[in-house]
Amino acid sequence: MRTIDLSTTAWRKSSYSNQDGGECVEISDAHATAVPVRDSKTPHSPALVIPNDSWSAFITAVKSGKLSG
Numbered sequence: 001m002r003t004i005d006l007s008t009t010a011w012r013k014s015s016y017s018n019q020d021g022g023e024c025v026e027i028s029d030a031h032a033t034a035v036p037v038r039d040s041k042t043p044h045s046p047a048l049v050i051p052n053d054s055w056s057a058f059i060t061a062v063k064s065g066k067l068s069g
Contacts, residue, residue, distance in 0.1 A: 004049055006036055013040055 009028045017024040017040070024040035035055040038047040050058070061067050 004031055004034060004036065006047055009036060011038065011040075011043075 006028070009030055011026040011028050014025045014027075026038050026040045026043075028036045031049075034049045034051050036047040036049050039045065058067075
């Protein structure tokens with residue numbers, strides 16, 4: 001398994017996050033092969049690092065409504 005250095009990563013918060021700091025997900029677009037994902041309430045905790053193809057499939061499923069509860 002390859003390690004990605006996230007120490008200088010620029011994060012962006014989900015557009016669905018609210019201003020009160022609740023339920024926030026942050027991602028980074030700065031890596032060529034994977035998408036790091038973290039909880040903004042615990043930024044020093046480990047991030048999930050998801051391969052680009054898996055992230056794309058997830059986003060496609062969310063947008064199409066296939067993952068709605």
